[in-house]
Amino acid sequence: MSLPLGLSVERIHAMYQRMLLMRAFDEHAGLARRENRLRGSVHEYTGQEAIAAGVCAMLRPADYISSYHRGHGHCIAKGADPAAMMLEIYGKAGGVCGGKGGSMHVADFSLSILGANGVVADGVTIAVGAAQAVRLLGEERIVVAFFGDGALNRGPMLEALNWAKVYDLPILFVCEDNGYSDHTRTASVTAGPGIVARAEAFGIPADSIDGNDLLAVACAAALLVGEVRTGKGPRFLHATTCRWRGHLALDRGLYRDPEEVAGYAAQDPIARIAGWLLDNGVAQATLDGDAAAAAGRIADAVALAEAAPCPDEAQLFTDVQDAGASSWA
Amino acid sequence: MSLPLGLSVERIHAMYQRMLLMRAFDEHAGLARRENRLRGSVHEYTGQEAIAAGVCAMLRPADYISSYHRGHGHCIAKGADPAAMMLEIYGKAGGVCGGKGGSMHVADFSLSILGANGVVADGVTIAVGAAQAVRLLGEERIVVAFFGDGALNRGPMLEALNWAKVYDLPILFVCEDNGYSDHTRTASVTAGPGIVARAEAFGIPADSIDGNDLLAVACAAALLVGEVRTGKGPRFLHATTCRWRGHLALDRGLYRDPEEVAGYAAQDPIARIAGWLLDNGVAQATLDGDAAAAAGRIADAVALAEAAPCPDEAQLFTDVQDAGASSWA
């Protein structure tokens, strides 16, 4: 089968491997949270993996991404080390943020990952600023901002769309539409003809795709990233998907129909692309090996994280600020 | 000439008289500010009078309006007493807000005027809340929110559009588009196909009209107010206009072309509707009398305001709060 836009079975296969890693990471993270092996808020990306994988596969190492509370998948897709991430969400020394950030703040700046974010839409305003820096510094990079469908109702998100177009910034907005804003159906609190129309109202060309279809994501991302990279200004990608788990690991789940959730499995982006890989000559044994490799890598990360020491107490006072970080405060 | 929508020459004439009052009020307010006879920020409505006059003429006394920093005209249009307003902007006892608000906070709640507002777009979120109260209390009123073109770039404004449609509130949004956000051309900082498209992206039907044409405003307002009143949900009116004076009375005016400003006179909504009134049987002498009456009423208000005493010192501590307004604070 011949693929457009420089895609190949090999590249799709590599994306698939990343998706397996995301899935294994978050299936463990959610479980560990429910078992109180770690603390705080954990938002599982399970079911949405094709979006991060397909988009980030089109990026260069220098390209920035910013993410949101459901951020583990984006980091892995951009190449972050799952072990360093696992250490982070366990709050351990050696965590990618030294254990000081936790799940809602995973970031690896050396990979141009600006981080997950605990405030809805704030990562988007930060992303447009990153794009402004790129412009000002005359760099080659572009920026991708990931966010959920719920973010489209926050003022700063809408301001940021206007902003990106006013300054014609090199940024791709990626809306991961799982239909829910926390425990509320997004449709019940969102007016108008839809997310694409919102983006277009700010002059940003927007596409809508099935975000559970890795090929669709990869093709759309390849096109849009190309446009952004060649200076055509901001672009917007709306990807529908399914959030398999609760809003966070400790979700009581009182607000949605279990049948609806059960139906998500049929959309499984991993199963779908696995089928396609089989059809395109990748052996079942290879796929089995991929799964085992991902599971093994995460198991190793978990073992490392569970055994690792906590950060040194002195870390409390580091990296607060240069001026005025005196001990008497 | 027969007029649609229950309009009549008499009603238009009454609107015209209100416009004269607004004009006289703000021409004095600006002057007085420049002469330091009063203090603070004064934003003159001069040139935009047809919008407030045409819209408010379609409202009932119980209907709420909320306004913004350029708020004198809306208050007068809704029936506020220019003398009480003049006292207010002079910071005198008897001012409509007791002299404690000033130009940016003129309001007369007994006329359902929620007030001018010093923070761009905040009056709009307040207005959607007023509409929510109306709904909750099962009242008959509707709400009109006035705001400028610059407000369309503030997140809360955009949130409020979504909000109004989500809850299908009885509110009419009126955007007074004078082309400027303070000292910046709004077009230079606003992306997309336009203000109407923005409103529509939130599912709100929107109309665009020449806001310097009182008849156009009145007709559009009559239609839209009727739709809102009959429970059809929020509506949006985009009215283009000209801001004759500086952004505020002390504007240095470094940012716009004097020729452009000179051209505004040809759009004068007062002159235009005066011509129409003449054509429709109102005598020149009547119009002259109207102008003299408005001038006289404002002159009286000024004399009153200049002579009036300042508020009593005890007023400093009144109306702060019930709990905890103790003198030791």
Place this chain on the structure above:
Amino acid sequence: MGVITYAQAARLALQQEMQRDPRVWALGEDIGPEGGVAGQYLDLQREFGRHRIVDTPISESTIMGSAIGAAICGTRPVVELRYADFGLCAADEIVNQAAKARYMLGGQVRVPVVIRQPIGFREGMAAQHSQSTEAWWVHIPGLVVVAPATPADNHALLKAAIRSDDPVIYMEHKELWTTTGEVDAQAAPAPLGRAAIRREGGDLTLVTWSGMLGDSLAAAEAAQSKGVSVEVIDLRTLWPWDRDTVFDSVARTGRLLVVHQAVKVGGFGAEITAEVAEHLFGALRCAPRRLGAPRTPVPYAQPLEALCRVAPTQIVSSALAMLAET
């Protein structure tokens, strides 16, 4: 009613006030079917319908702005902001509109809105979900600030907040949601501005509120065994705060220790300490002290977060040191 949780107590108060007054309603994210982050709205939407328990978009500015408009126009909204941290997304509306509208408009309007902003650490919620911002709101003229420490108070003070014609910042503590206590369902609204002496003592006045009450009482108990008698005052309302009760106590004990979970620098403890220093200087037998979090963002890692918490042992040793000074 018997023994219920702090979250249930809040739910009960809201339910009672909504039954009593049809103008009372609530709005916020996920307060409908989900019943709020701590179940503090559980099943209320079923009882009162979607127009009085309103699930909103993620639009904090408009949640707050619309509540203000609705309050001015004759209703009594209860705003749920989930975490005090997100309250910052509505800081403009709270400060520039809710707090000032009555004053700016010369008394023409009232803004009877309750603004719920849960505060405090909660197991690893990290930097953006753990702040205690009460000091900010106390500084803003026009606002009342309430911080209940017990289920009974969360019931009686929430009633009072809802009936207040002033805008009230209502700060529940996230780690208190599941604590239990006796609540009298028929209890009247508690008066705003009245502290409670939770433990009497003669050597030192400990002023605290919200999440630090429990540890303060434990520390007082421990101090007692070392011969120091600590009076523990729970402020309950931070603005207005009960200066009389605090001053009376300090006048007796001659020693003031303020304990709060918020960052010490610029925290509300500074105000109390400054007022006592200004007005009871002669009565003080030793330097007043404050205990609060260090001036760092809240770290995620458990031992680091623990270091940010005022420990009961710290309270005890401060009390002992103060006694030793004189």
Place this chain on the structure above:
Amino acid sequence: MGVITYAQAARLALQQEMQRDPRVWALGEDIGPEGGVAGQYLDLQREFGRHRIVDTPISESTIMGSAIGAAICGTRPVVELRYADFGLCAADEIVNQAAKARYMLGGQVRVPVVIRQPIGFREGMAAQHSQSTEAWWVHIPGLVVVAPATPADNHALLKAAIRSDDPVIYMEHKELWTTTGEVDAQAAPAPLGRAAIRREGGDLTLVTWSGMLGDSLAAAEAAQSKGVSVEVIDLRTLWPWDRDTVFDSVARTGRLLVVHQAVKVGGFGAEITAEVAEHLFGALRCAPRRLGAPRTPVPYAQPLEALCRVAPTQIVSSALAMLAET
């Protein structure tokens, strides 16, 4: 340079820093052709172009958010928020992002952004354009807070703020824009956290900053004529504040008076007073005092606004009363 205004001094500092470092840029509403509300950006767009002096939409959240992103990614933005009151529209971005990003990310990033929020009364600007909110930002870990009182300081401290790798809340006072003073154009950046003793005195330590410096000096002069020698300390930086200089002075004089224009309740004066009471209790010869605005919104009417201002006579009488106490 000679004698220039406070606004011109700020403009000069920004211009020099922009010439020196191409990564420095500024953004905000109306800073282009109009040159800012006080001309503090006048003609800079002509010199540096539309990409480095950026006129923005009225989008405070994104002005701030984008500056944070741009700061993290290698530039040094100067954010103009016009009035501290509008800073509240960006409170979330300032507190939850700018102040915490470095810490939350374990030191991976820096956020070198200057956030200009002019404070204070200015002739009848009324409730929504007159606030002094410095106490809020001091309470937030991660932020530096600067409040220059003179043209020379507005020049040297703005340079320092721009070169700082920390996020700096930079609070100019609106009534100082037109004041004049000698400015050395070649002056080095002033060190952050260093107070200036503006007048030496032995009887009482007066700590102030920003718009109250002038009146404090006038009051000190007046007090001198009544035989009281007042030492006037201009803090210049509120976080970190120069505890050493203040403590040294209070240790000498035994008396502390803090004067600021912000609301007294919960103002930064509380923190200073509390710190002094805690650490210099033995050295104090009388109760410390604070002077600030009453806890009311700022009224428009001139005589009411005047009542909110700390008057020099009030400062003098407080000083005299404190001397009389001991």
